Each structure stands twice: as C-alpha cells, then as structure tokens.
Amino acid sequence: MPATSEELARPVIIGRSSSHFTRVTRIFAAEMRVDYSLRVVRDLMSPTAEDYGGNPALKIPSLQTPQGVWFGSLNVCRELWRRSSPRPRVVWPEDLDQPLLANAQELVLQAMSTEVSLIMGKAAGTSDSSTHHTKMRQALVNMMSWLEENARPILAALPPRDLSYLEVTLFCLVTHLEFRDVLPTAPYSALNEFRQQFATRASASETPFRFDT
Structure with a gap:
C-alpha cells in the first residue's frame, strides 16, 4: 500500500519492530535525529512487492520518501544520514x-x-x-x-x-x-x-x- 501524502511529510520505514535489519535503520534514524513513521509489514510470507514498499526482493526494510523508495538497510541508513543536520561522522x-x-x-x-x-x-x-x-x-x-x-x-x-x-x-x-x-x-x-x-x-x-x- 503506498504512503499517504500526510505520511510522506516524513520518511516512512517499512519493516517490523521484531526485525534486526529494520532495527538497524531505526537506530540510525534516532542517531541522525530524523523523524519517521513505521509501517509494519504484517505478513512476511506475502508474495506481493507492494507490501514491502515495492521491493521486488520481498524483503524488509524499505524507506519511502517523496523522492522515491530505498530498498535495504544500508541504502536506508545512507539516506537517513543524508537527511540529518549536522551529519555525524x-x-x-x-x-x-x-x-x-x-x-x-x-x-x-x-x-x-x-x-x-x-x-x-x-x-x-x-x-x-x-x-x-x-x-x-x-x-x-x-x-x-x-x-x-x-x-x-x-x-x-x-x-x-x-x-x-x-x-x-x-x-x-x-x-x-x-x-x-x-x-x-x-x-x-x-x-x-x-x-x-x-x-x-x-x-x-x-x-x-x-x-x-
């Protein structure tokens, strides 16, 4: 399900609170002081890419932004860093x-x-x-x-x-x-x-x- 315009006012992390790959991105968001919302993927057996933010690999996390969607924890963390000010080392x-x-x-x-x-x-x-x-x-x-x-x-x-x-x-x-x-x-x-x-x-x-x- 695509994010609403209200949701896209801030980044949306698509993942699960029980996922270590998702937690990596949430820790980065906290360290970068970037506000975000979390959209939970309820069914990890789903074969539908849209449930994962459009990721064709059917994996979490993804980051939905007005500029587009970032797939995978490393990509997400890089984008969160780019959004931070000042940018930590x-x-x-x-x-x-x-x-x-x-x-x-x-x-x-x-x-x-x-x-x-x-x-x-x-x-x-x-x-x-x-x-x-x-x-x-x-x-x-x-x-x-x-x-x-x-x-x-x-x-x-x-x-x-x-x-x-x-x-x-x-x-x-x-x-x-x-x-x-x-x-x-x-x-x-x-x-x-x-x-x-x-x-x-x-x-x-x-x-x-x-x-x-």
Missing part, C-alpha cells in the same frame, strides 16, 4: 579497508541473513534435521565464534567516528539472537560486553525488539 562498510574489519562486516551481515533463513525455515515447518538447516546453523555458530574471538581487535581498529554501520549491525545481531531464541549468546563474553555498552545509547533504548500487534 559515520564509518560505512566501504571505509573498512583492513581484512579484519571488512571480514567482520561481511560476517555480521551473513549471520543476520542466516538467522533470518533459520527463523523463516522454522515458520515454514522445515525440519531441524535437514542437511540445509544443519549447515546453516553450523555456519551461524562458526561466524559467531569468529566474531567473539575478534570482537575486541575489531572495535579497537575502527576509525574515529560517532557511529559505524558495523557496530549497529553487530549490536542488532547479538541482541536479536537472544530475542528470537535462535542461539544462546551467554558464551560470547566479548560480544556481550560490547552489546551492554552499545545498549546505553539512547538510540538503542528507544528501539527495543518487540512483536508488532
């Missing part, structure tokens, strides 16, 4: 020019996507014993172990910033794993230390995970 994925940092961003995003696949597979009734499910879960465990082992060096190597896309996505990933009961995070002490520190930001406390009613 943000470290974007292309700024990560060391293997450690670039690989960290890649694995965080891969872990987020893998988690979504596991959740959607469970909702669709896919067997936990299937070969594909077993491989995805092992991949998720492997990625989380790598991120735990390298968490402190990663954070220490980030350039000076007010915010980084890597930190926001990492926070949303670690927090979401517990929220959706996909993988226990208690064994990941370094990642939990980071999560607790990032959670003190107003943008994090303003955007808790919850199931939309």
Whole structure:
C-alpha cells in the first residue's frame, strides 16, 4: 500500500519492530535525529512487492520518501544520514579497508541473513534435521565464534567516528539472537560486553525488539 501524502511529510520505514535489519535503520534514524513513521509489514510470507514498499526482493526494510523508495538497510541508513543536520561522522562498510574489519562486516551481515533463513525455515515447518538447516546453523555458530574471538581487535581498529554501520549491525545481531531464541549468546563474553555498552545509547533504548500487534 503506498504512503499517504500526510505520511510522506516524513520518511516512512517499512519493516517490523521484531526485525534486526529494520532495527538497524531505526537506530540510525534516532542517531541522525530524523523523524519517521513505521509501517509494519504484517505478513512476511506475502508474495506481493507492494507490501514491502515495492521491493521486488520481498524483503524488509524499505524507506519511502517523496523522492522515491530505498530498498535495504544500508541504502536506508545512507539516506537517513543524508537527511540529518549536522551529519555525524559515520564509518560505512566501504571505509573498512583492513581484512579484519571488512571480514567482520561481511560476517555480521551473513549471520543476520542466516538467522533470518533459520527463523523463516522454522515458520515454514522445515525440519531441524535437514542437511540445509544443519549447515546453516553450523555456519551461524562458526561466524559467531569468529566474531567473539575478534570482537575486541575489531572495535579497537575502527576509525574515529560517532557511529559505524558495523557496530549497529553487530549490536542488532547479538541482541536479536537472544530475542528470537535462535542461539544462546551467554558464551560470547566479548560480544556481550560490547552489546551492554552499545545498549546505553539512547538510540538503542528507544528501539527495543518487540512483536508488532
């Protein structure tokens, strides 16, 4: 459903409060001090692109603006940054020019996507014993172990910033794993230390995970 003219007076994030990719954009909006409204996608099994803001990939989030629609969390975050004034110093994925940092961003995003696949597979009734499910879960465990082992060096190597896309996505990933009961995070002490520190930001406390009613 297209946004009304009243809604388009401010950006509309199309997503879900229980989605980690959506929360990434909501944290950015809070950090950028950009006012927005949230339009909830009620049915993630919908095959209709219009339900996702016109995204042909049938994925969330999207950002609807008078200029057009932005698909995907990174595109949305960039547009929110462009709308902010003054613009904070943000470290974007292309700024990560060391293997450690670039690989960290890649694995965080891969872990987020893998988690979504596991959740959607469970909702669709896919067997936990299937070969594909077993491989995805092992991949998720492997990625989380790598991120735990390298968490402190990663954070220490980030350039000076007010915010980084890597930190926001990492926070949303670690927090979401517990929220959706996909993988226990208690064994990941370094990642939990980071999560607790990032959670003190107003943008994090303003955007808790919850199931939309």
